[in-house]
Amino acid sequence: MKWLKHSAVALLLGLFMSGCAGHNSFRTAENQAPVNIKRLLLMPVDVELSLLTAGGIKEPNAQWTANARRHIADSVRQIVKTHNARVVNYGSNHVQPKHVQIVKLHGAVGGAILIHKYVQGNALPTKEGKFDWTLGNSVNQLRKQYNADHALFIFMRDSYASSGRKAAVFVGSLIGANVRGGSQTGFASLVNLRTGHVVWFNLLARGSGDLRTADAARETVGTLLAGIPK
Amino acid sequence: MRMRTLTLTLGAALILGGCATGNMSAYESGLEGSEHDTAASTAKTEDIGTYRVTDLKPGHRPPLNTDEGGLWMKMDKAEGGLRSSGNIIEDPALNAYVRRVTCRVAGKYCNDIRIYLARVPHFNATMAPNGAMQIWSGLLLRVQNEAQLAAVIGHEIAHYLRQHSLKKMRNTIDTANSLAFFNIATLGITAGLADLAAVGSLQANNRDFEREADGYGLVLMAKAGYDPLEAPKVWQNLIHEHRAEKGAESSAYFLSTHPAKRERVNALRSLSKKAKRRWSKARAIGRKSYLTRIRPYRTRLLRDELQLQRFKRSQALLNLLKKNRTGMSELHYFQGELYRLRNKSGDRKLALASYQRALRTGRPPVELHRAMGLLLLKEKQQAKANQAFDRYLRRAPNAEDAEMIRHMMKRG
Numbered sequence: 001m002k003w004l005k006h007s008a009v010a011l012l013l014g015l016f017m018s019g020c021a022g023h024n025s026f027r028t029a030e031n032q033a034p035v036n037i038k039r040l041l042l043m044p045v046d047v048e049l050s051l052l053t054a055g056g057i058k059e060p061n062a063q064w065t066a067n068a069r070r071h072i073a074d075s076v077r078q079i080v081k082t083h084n085a086r087v088v089n090y091g092s093n094h095v096q097p098k099h100v101q102i103v104k105l106h107g108a109v110g111g112a113i114l115i116h117k118y119v120q121g122n123a124l125p126t127k128e129g130k131f132d133w134t135l136g137n138s139v140n141q142l143r144k145q146y147n148a149d150h151a152l153f154i155f156m157r158d159s160y161a162s163s164g165r166k167a168a169v170f171v172g173s174l175i176g177a178n179v180r181g182g183s184q185t186g187f188a189s190l191v192n193l194r195t196g197h198v199v200w201f202n203l204l205a206r207g208s209g210d211l212r213t214a215d216a217a218r219e220t221v222g223t224l225l226a227g228i229p230k
Numbered sequence: 231m232r233m234r235t236l237t238l239t240l241g242a243a244l245i246l247g248g249c250a251t252g253n254m255s256a257y258e259s260g261l262e263g264s265e266h267d268t269a270a271s272t273a274k275t276e277d278i279g280t281y282r283v284t285d286l287k288p289g290h291r292p293p294l295n296t297d298e299g300g301l302w303m304k305m306d307k308a309e310g311g312l313r314s315s316g317n318i319i320e321d322p323a324l325n326a327y328v329r330r331v332t333c334r335v336a337g338k339y340c341n342d343i344r345i346y347l348a349r350v351p352h353f354n355a356t357m358a359p360n361g362a363m364q365i366w367s368g369l370l371l372r373v374q375n376e377a378q379l380a381a382v383i384g385h386e387i388a389h390y391l392r393q394h395s396l397k398k399m400r401n402t403i404d405t406a407n408s409l410a411f412f413n414i415a416t417l418g419i420t421a422g423l424a425d426l427a428a429v430g431s432l433q434a435n436n437r438d439f440e441r442e443a444d445g446y447g448l449v450l451m452a453k454a455g456y457d458p459l460e461a462p463k464v465w466q467n468l469i470h471e472h473r474a475e476k477g478a479e480s481s482a483y484f485l486s487t488h489p490a491k492r493e494r495v496n497a498l499r500s501l502s503k504k505a506k507r508r509w510s511k512a513r514a515i516g517r518k519s520y521l522t523r524i525r526p527y528r529t530r531l532l533r534d535e536l537q538l539q540r541f542k543r544s545q546a547l548l549n550l551l552k553k554n555r556t557g558m559s560e561l562h563y564f565q566g567e568l569y570r571l572r573n574k575s576g577d578r579k580l581a582l583a584s585y586q587r588a589l590r591t592g593r594p595p596v597e598l599h600r601a602m603g604l605l606l607l608k609e610k611q612q613a614k615a616n617q618a619f620d621r622y623l624r625r626a627p628n629a630e631d632a633e634m635i636r637h638m639m640k641r642g
Contacts, residue, residue: 059403062300164407
């Protein structure tokens with residue numbers, strides 16, 4: 001089921017790739033005053049890197065994914081450091097059973113934000129001009145367990161064109177067929193662990209970017225976290 | 231756009247299993263091959279490697295930088311989701327029992343298989359490439375003995391040992407790749423035809439995998455000492471249920487348009503006879519042990535079954551279960567429930583008669599009294615309904631619906 005949900009989110013992110021997202025990041029209106037991050041808990045990053053084969057099927061790559069997870073964590077740590085805050089490690093790549101419901105809830109809320117804030121024609125009348133999504137006080141247990149004030153959730157799906165795919169893109173461009181290459185899609189959301197509010201949310205959807213090397217990952221994470229409140 | 235449609239189509243083909251024709255050599259080879267080896271060395275025939283699965287060692291875990299490693303990563307994640315889906319039957323005794331049967335069939339691969347009993351009232355079992363095996367509760371309700379359960383488990387383990395998912399993924403990618411340039415060059419104008427052919431060839435592949443799993447499954451169960459003749463009975467019972475639902479005529483039509491189903495049962499039957507000759511000591515059926523283990527859960531499984539409201543199939547299933555003569559009181563109760571939920575003219579009387587029979591036969595589930603009360607209310611027999619409700623409340627004083635039932639009693 002989680003697989004299904006992920007596919008749905010991935011499909012949704014695919015939609016943004018077709019170029020309908022104008023607005024990128026959102027912040028809660030009530031928290032326009034500076035969000036004060038001291039200790040930021042980085043939740044297990046939900047990331048998957050795959051090879052885009054000539055026929056357009058994505059072949060997941062575990063080695064790239066493992067590297068990317070490390071690069072993302074390193075980059076987040078560096079960025080947060082420049083904000084005079086520090087990252088608290090979750091301590092595992094896997095969500096602990098007692099936090100599964102929080103992560104699932106975040107997935108549902110994040111999905112709703114994507115649908116209702118980014119896809120044109122899906123705006124909710126009750127959310128017009130507002131950004132007041134919340135996970136409720138269930139997140140309090142994370143605050144207590146990790147002594148952290150905010151949590152950062154990151155979801156990333158990257159694909160890289162195989163040489164066969166690159167050839168297909170090239171041939172396609174010669175004869176005017178639209179064959180897409182690799183892409184980078186994902187989102188990040190910042191949650192206040194006292195109130196449960198999603199205080200900041202950002203979407204990344206582009207045809208470039210890389211997470212396979214440390215340098216490229218720094219650029220990607222920098223773009224993903226651009227404008228995150230200090 | 232064309233490409234995306236193709237991706238979706240192929241993705242769907244990857245997920246859907248096949249059902250149709252093909253040659254039988256793929257899985258017969260496992261059986262035939264084993265016969266040649268018997269004379270040479272007994273020790274060797276005990277080794278599953280005889281069936282050419284030596285490429286997969288016990289404790290197999292693919293390297294991260296391979297396509298198989300990527301597939302396992304995805305499956306490990308999906309397995310995490312399955313574990314927390316809230317749909318898994320966690321009962322330790324039932325899980326331990328299914329694990330014992332699994333280990334008997336899987337032998338030295340036992341530790342590579344993780345079992346998830348999913349509460350889904352349909353007949354199905356699945357195997358993920360990383361060894362996560364799902365068995366649905368509707369299947370547990372339907373198999374009639376341990377050997378039939380072992381037949382299903384053997385089939386699923388064969389998928390794992392033969393790495394069918396990995397082969398499917400590779401086939402799908404190869405097929406899509408071979409189509410890519412063709413589709414671009416024709417700007418997708420003739421792509422539909424090519425896609426169709428490609429999907430057709432993928433489905434043929436899937437059918438071969440199913441056949442192979444049938445054959446290897448038989449070998450695995452027979453080697454574990456289970457009577458292979460029980461394997462085709464699983465399918466026979468399913469076809470029987472289907473026939474009950476659709477009626478004999480449309481069922482004949484169904485089988486003629488899906489010759490594969492009938493052919494697969496026939497093939498399985500003749501193959502099971504061969505296996506029986508080859509492993510003549512494979513006699514274990516385990517009818518009683520299975521029925522005893524499943525008995526404590528049967529009430530819940532039957533409740534889920536009736537929720538589906540497919541009464542003809544449920545009736546065929548109840549008839550099958552009644553033949554076992556175990557827990558008859560409960561079966562009479564569910565017979566009554568079937569009538570009550572179906573609610574055709576005359577069904578109320580039939581339901582009440584079944585409830586009475588259940589009460590005479592033994593100790594049916596307490597909900598019987600509530601169901602009886604509800605029916606009597608509809609029959610405008612408030613006094614008798616109150617008595618039934620009263621019996622329900624005395625036996626289940628903490629029932630969630632106790633307040634509602636009390637309210638219904640006051641109505642009179």
